[in-house]
Amino acid sequence: MSATEKSKLSYADCGVDIDAGNAFVGRIKQAVNSTMRPEVLSGLGGFGGLFKPDFKGMQEPVLVSGTDGVGTKLLLLQEYDLPHVAGIDAVAMCVNDLAALGADPLFFLDYLATGKLAGETLAGVVEGIADACRTCECALVGGETAEMPGMYAPGHYDIGGFCVGVVDRPKMVDGSKISAGDVIVGVASNGPHSNGFSMVRKLLELGDADLNSDTLSDGRKAIEGVLSPTRLYVPAVNALMKSDTEIHGFSHITGGGMFDNFERLLSEDLAVTIDVSSWPVPPAFEYLLSFADVERDERYRTFNMGIGFAVILPESEAGKAEAVLNAAGETTFRIGSVHKRSGEPVTLIG
Template identity: 75%
Template structure:
């Protein structure tokens, strides 16, 4: 074959449009700008995001980093057209983990990957990210949008988040001061958040559920409850810090549920007893778990079952903490106690 017979190809012919990518960056600038902090230098478009850190108010600043995704919840969010929620979830799963160490999130970066860039969908994801960042006073400082034909099915996308925060070393909450007799305060979740969705999708399949049209026992549309965005607990932790509440440990109840996420912060020799009758299980879990026989252990190790964040502190601080959290807009329950270990590390009663 001679060179005269070769086809003429461009990057766009291969499925990637540089012009569309540039137009997308222009479209999301307003959302990104809404999250800015004084420490942010420059804007979108640089090879690296710049943040001028100023920690003069801290004795010994310690940086905290977290990265996460949204998991298979994305499949339902894509199926039902809720990209905004995907953006919120990506932020929440990172910053809530940092909040569990009493760290303040400083900035966030996202990685969006898709087969073909859909401006409407991707912009909605970024707007969700920006909304969550604003709630947490965290700057959306940069990101990457990758158009990869053949890697993703039409209409599908993936998202990864990365965040950096800071905490003054004397203020780190890591569970080492948890002691016998401490109280556990459970802070309500918005629903399943971003965990257990492989089981949720299986329950929907087995039950032949129509979440787009089903209603929960309280009249809430099933789709709104199942796909509710992950609650952001950063403002609650900031309120506790501002009020001077002495917290011994925080736990973000994600994958592993009550068992793994409480066990991971308990000092050796201590255990927790959780009274599952101390809070109402949200109707969304009753709805989903009504489709199959899921054992209690499996339920509370897969899902948050209505408690998305836990604070462990002394009995003398508990009343003050409850007041601070409720003033911050949280729903709070006393869900258990810490005691010397004489069996399992985490036990459920009730």
Template identity: 75%
Template sequence: MSDAAASGTKKPSLTYADAGVNIDAGNAFVGRIKEAVASTTRPEVIGGLGGFGGLFAANFKHMQEPVLVSSTDGVGTKLLLLQKHNRPHAAGIDAVAMCVNDIAAQAAEPLFFLDYLATGKLEGETLAGVVEGIAEACRICECSLIGGETAEMPGMYAPGHYDIGGFSVGVVDRPRIVDGSTIRDGDVMLGLASNGAHSNGYSLVRKLIETGKADLENDVLSDGTRAVDGVLAPTRLYVPAVKAMLAANIEVHGYSHITGGGMFDNIERLLPDGLAATVDISSWPVPPVFEYLLSFADVARNERYRTFNMGIGFAVILSSSEADKAEAVLKQAGETVYRIGHIHKQTGDAVTLIG
């Protein structure tokens, strides 16, 4: 028997809200985001928010052998800067982009997306901004936001902080999977411009900002953009570009989403045995945001290109005979395209930078 019971002392009355979890606020939050979620709905989606699971009536009759492709990712320590500068919308876009760009790198079409949001105290305005960013990215990619989880966990996060994870499923017809296995000696590499650092390398970004005592809100990049806008620009979505390539029936041998590991690791992982890539880094301009960040410390060249995308967010490897057509299709889809390198027999490193 407890001391309180033994002494006859009246026990305090407690609710879940007293412990820091407000179920009513959670329900109100779900009601607030319903319009954003509904704006992403594809015909295959059954029902709306509120069920125990998201329902998707897949119809792949137009495919010979449909293969599902899944991806999960987060936004990393970029979130700390996004929270500091109150940019939840960008966090939502980043969460989607990091997943669907990986799916697109296998020539797959993202079908649906789910999010996981966790925070210490539910701040409806901020988290609604995250979901609205998710919805915007899903609309651009024609990918349905069919569900998610918002967890209020008192004591787990500092005030004003939250974490986000995403999960997406796509589909590709097996004969059209692009996995690098058909890359050949003589192939060329096209690079699609990035929006900035996207969602990778932000531990180094934050260290550079700290080292340079940078003032993101007041500093200006060389192109006149506010530093905070350049540093925290959301990850570019490459799904429309890949869809355009599929619609144009262009034979692609390899796609690479340039994320953690930069140009080195994300090209090497595609290459068949015996082949290597040479990348001419003088073939595209280094974006002002990287000039700004790298002005604060001496970061070796290879370290830069292994940590950051350095201006190329997505690469396309294909036959030289397809390159002109591919470049035209990608530009029509809104991409800025550069010819950045070529594939050849390996005599040294898997990926070599020149220029």
């Protein structure tokens, strides 16, 4: 080839299809628009999402932000073709953290990255995001879909979520009121949610498991329990915040399980005791933990083991809180108590 003869090259030749990207945006517009709140001023496709907040009725509004991903659960969701679950998980892991401060989510953004744009799959992710946002009355104001050939294996994608919420400072639940004598009301999880999946994947490998053909003790397919979407606790927490229940602390039981997610709330002179016999271990965990010998504390530090969220409050308020949570569709258990610290910050019994 002479110096004047050059190969013709387009962006599509490099593995990036701008037309497909535009078609993808068109596909997801309906899902995104279904999440809109009155405060949203911009539609999909702008350089930024515009949100004009209305904080009338709040004494001292405080913005609360959070970001998270789905972790290595994504590998299984991709293997079993469950993009909708990935979308729900991305929202849930962010908004549940905000709920742990008593905050109401306002808007959400996502970041989707893949090697080659598979419109049907990634649209499923965004539709899952939109469904979760509608459940939480949270607007999906924008996002980024990055097509990066060579960065990801075929069929693989990654997702990050970003959320902003608001809480009235006098009502904010930050754990500062937790005191000896408080009780802990646990709220049931949907399964492993999006935590501990490096161990989940190892357990499945050791057990030569097949989530589509294996059956749980409750008769469901294993895939329904192990890869169920993370539960969205926002509606229940909002109901609790609007009630006159006195709340001292919330805990989202994520990475670190029963240990880290309670310890982070406690002052140095307080501890909690959790009675692990006070709630049933879901069949998904029975199934997974049948494949290897995992010590008890390791189980409760890696997984939520059936409790995805917790409320810490005076014993006199516990019944009221349980009634509100149950009316919101949650299953609750009285799982522990707060006391003066004389040893470890978190102790398991039962």
